[in-house]
Amino acid sequence: MVTPDLVSEEDIAKLTIPDDLPDEPSFKAYIEAKVYDNEGHLVRYHRQPMKSLTEYFLGIISILTIGTYQNASTNQAQGILVNLLGLPSQQSTYSQALANISWDWTIQLGSGTQSFSPSLTTLAAPIASGTAAGQLLYGNESVSYAGSSIYVSLQVTNNNSSAVSVTEIGLQGTIYIQYYTSGNAYTHASYSFLLSYDTFSTPVTVPGYGMAVFQITLTFTG
């Protein structure tokens, strides 16, 4: 029999949220932007620490540290997935089918600003993908990793003569639940959140007919 916890909840909270540990942080994240003019010359390089992960980032962390089920014998989703991410406690599916969970990330750029909240779900003023004034054409995104670092980068092109100023950036996460309907048809439900939100310390301006590459680096220091 395991001894019951004799420390009060308040004491545990004090113990489990230490903020006075002087050694190195266990995680670092950076945002980088390289801006090129219409001739392909690099005209600006900007790098700043990422400072604002949202609560939904913890949702991804919870899947990897707690799992998706409450335990081995309970066919119900763990609470954080239901209460934080709004996922179903049990996905209804065709009788002989199953359900699974996966996710994807995309970089979103915006031209607004807003106060940070851990529950932010969108940028203040997302820049649409397109070729009209004020828009940027979103190219392919790439993801790579090396050791404990994950790199996400996005190339955007300004196909208009007007410059576009980027003032905010977010890493948007989309969670997919894949299953079969009661009629035995494959489908998936998607749930989107902001995993991070930052404003640039100085706006990143993409010149007319120029382009830019934005990169977010997540490093667990290990």
Next chain:
Amino acid sequence: MMASKGIEDIDIRMPKDAYDTGNDTPTFNAYLTIVVRDSEGKVVKVHRQRSRSPTANFILFMLPITYFTNTNSSVTIENTGGSTNSYRPGVSSSSAAIAYPNSANNYPTYLLMIQVGSGTQSNPYNAHSLASPIANGSGAGQLVYGQPSIPSNITVSGSSAYFTISQAFNNNSGSTITITEVGIIVNIQAVCAYASSQINFGSVLMWYDTLSSSISVANGGSVTIYYTFTVNP
């Protein structure tokens, strides 16, 4: 238009706040707190340290679908027994991804345990098991493992948010037990929605820490281990 010119073409000055000074505000942190009690339930030691070490398994499972799509590749997961399986999630009926609770069949992916050990290893990233796990039991050198405690939601305070998982262990072995390493082990199964394939990864070490100082649990005493994951602390 091509981005043909490199960074060396112009005089670029990095903002001072971007240098790796170690003074940045970390956006994510993990903490390990260990509360040790004597045989009367009295707290005799509280140990806390930063938890630093997601394993390679953690990083590989964390990768988004775009990685797998762009590289047209899978990653290899190694479980605590040394067995390996490939993983390649995607959005299609035939893609196997982490199982989700459903109304048909049960292939649970769940927190198996916080495991404690008496060994150490120098490269936590490459660890796929504890160096010297302490077995569950009341024999010599063993600890009685309690059930993991999992929160039903995160806790939000201002810009910060966190969740804590914990597990208690009792020492009924007859002598003092020393803990030097801790890990989070998740039982992982991947399935495709059509149920045409299932991958049982088994027990996977997702997070691993060696303790900055060893923890001794006296006979009759207990220890509770808390892992806290937080953003914007």
